[in-house]
Amino acid sequence: MSKGKNILIGITGGIAAYKICELIRLFKKNGANVKVTATPNALHFVTELTLDTLSQEQVYTEQFNTADKKPEHIALCDWADVFLIAPASANTIGKIANGLCDNLLTSLACAFQKQLFIAPAMNTGMYNNPAVQKNIEALKTAGAVIIEPDSGFLACGTSGVGRLSDINKIYNCVEKYFQSNMPLQGKRVVVTAGGTKENIDPVRYIGNYSSGKMGTAVADAAARLGADVTLVKTFDLSRSYETIDVKSAQEMLQAVEKEFLQKNADILIMTAAVADYRPEKCADLKIKKENNETLTIKLVKNPDILKEMSEKKSSNQQVIGFCAESNNLLEYAKAKIQKKGCDYIIANDISSKDTGFSSDYNEVFIINKNLQVTKIDKDTKQNIAMKIMELLYGKN
Numbered sequence: 260m261s262k263g264k265n266i267l268i269g270i271t272g273g274i275a276a277y278k279i280c281e282l283i284r285l286f287k288k289n290g291a292n293v294k295v296t297a298t299p300n301a302l303h304f305v306t307e308l309t310l311d312t313l314s315q316e317q318v319y320t321e322q323f324n325t326a327d328k329k330p331e332h333i334a335l336c337d338w339a340d341v342f343l344i345a346p347a348s349a350n351t352i353g354k355i356a357n358g359l360c361d362n363l364l365t366s367l368a369c370a371f372q373k374q375l376f377i378a379p380a381m382n383t384g385m386y387n388n389p390a391v392q393k394n395i396e397a398l399k400t401a402g403a404v405i406i407e408p409d410s411g412f413l414a415c416g417t418s419g420v421g422r423l424s425d426i427n428k429i430y431n432c433v434e435k436y437f438q439s440n441m442p443l444q445g446k447r448v449v450v451t452a453g454g455t456k457e458n459i460d461p462v463r464y465i466g467n468y469s470s471g472k473m474g475t476a477v478a479d480a481a482a483r484l485g486a487d488v489t490l491v492k493t494f495d496l497s498r499s500y501e502t503i504d505v506k507s508a509q510e511m512l513q514a515v516e517k518e519f520l521q522k523n524a525d526i527l528i529m530t531a532a533v534a535d536y537r538p539e540k541c542a543d544l545k546i547k548k549e550n551n552e553t554l555t556i557k558l559v560k561n562p563d564i565l566k567e568m569s570e571k572k573s574s575n576q577q578v579i580g581f582c583a584e585s586n587n588l589l590e591y592a593k594a595k596i597q598k599k600g601c602d603y604i605i606a607n608d609i610s611s612k613d614t615g616f617s618s619d620y621n622e623v624f625i626i627n628k629n630l631q632v633t634k635i636d637k638d639t640k641q642n643i644a645m646k647i648m649e650l651l652y653g654k655n
């Protein structure tokens with residue numbers, strides 16, 4: 260069940276660090292995407308080269324690397340579905356339990372809002388130390404899953420509790436979490452994303468500023484919740500789930516008819532910005548400037564995909580629309596859900612610079628058929644998408 264999931268593995272400075280090489284292989288073998296972060300002390304026990312090679316990714320150790328304009332502890336938090344710290348040293352457990360962030364791994368743990376797994380491993384004396392036990396209890400209370408250490412022969416030559424839990428047990432614990440958090444398992448979800456392009460001539464089109472980021476985030480979230488996803492999109496993107504490329508509203512309609520109606524998918528989520536109008540005719544040859552001071556292009560109405568699908572869907576299918584407005588957001592959104600007849604409208608305000616179209620952030624309102632409104636506060640588009648899906652379809 261971790262197939263296709265993003266697993267962030269955090270390694271700290273404990274002798275059991277070498278065992279994590281095998282754990283990385285196990286996740287990778289079963290189709291998970293793995294990234295590794297390690298404390299500077301962890302690298303005394305296992306080399307960056309080994310971890311790079313096994314995860315097929317660079318190992319993240321540097322707190323102050325902002326090459327992609329987003330601090331690593333934010334970018335990795337957005338990326339990961341779960342964060343597994345194994346082995347978790349007494350030192351790092353203490354820091355995380357008390358909100359200290361003096362390296363990348365502890366900063367990640369502090370910022371991480373999804374499921375944190377902690378597999379402690381240490382000498383029996385350290386493990387039984389009341390301060391360590393208090394810190395472990397604090398992490399449990401905060402919602403972390405503690406993967407209890409085993410008892411047995413320890414690297415320090417003594418016997419007792421503190422040995423890193425068996426690698427297969429750690430793996431199964433994460434697997435079980437994913438299995439019980441898949442409310443969309445067995446459901447087919449079609450998502451549209453991006454702005455349509457309506458051809459004027461072979462080299463020009465009428466388009467809009469939709470980046471497709473929100474739609475991609477929604478499709479990713481649906482896949483993470485177990486859905487069988489098809490993303491109908493107007494931009495370049497590769498994903499592990501099915502994607503279909505379209506350009507115009509008419510092409511998008513054809514793809515949606517096939518994927519949602521004919522194949523009887525369960526849910527259609529229309530995040531795409533579909534042009535309301537298209538040129539009546541697309542010129543066969545490039546239109547020349549010549550001596551024309553003005554150029555008139557007659558536009559005709561495009562199909563209303565959201566309305567059409569809402570009318571044609573069967574009672575066990577759901578249609579969700581997105582509504583981007585620059586003013587009177589809730590008023591227009593409520594009118595839209597009534598006019599289109601869809602099950603939900605997700606409304607967002609595109610007038611604000613730091614949310615909406617090309618931004619990485621959004622703030623949305625979910626409106627249901629009874630016109631009840633639920634607000635999701637400003638967050639990354641990935642987190643907003645997951646919150647939307649969890650609110651509509653729940654966690655198991």
Ligand SMILES: Cc1cc2nc3c(=O)[nH]c(=O)nc-3n(C[C@H](O)[C@H](O)[C@H](O)COP(=O)(O)O)c2cc1C
Binds near residue numbers: 271352
């Ligand atoms: C050989 C050796 C083995 C160690 N094994 C462990 C261990 O298994 N668990 C632990 O909590 N600390 C262990 N330590 C101590 C940690 O490395 C030390 O507390 C360090 O500060 C942890 O740093 P980190 O939490 O930032 O990775 C070990 C130290 C050495 C030298």
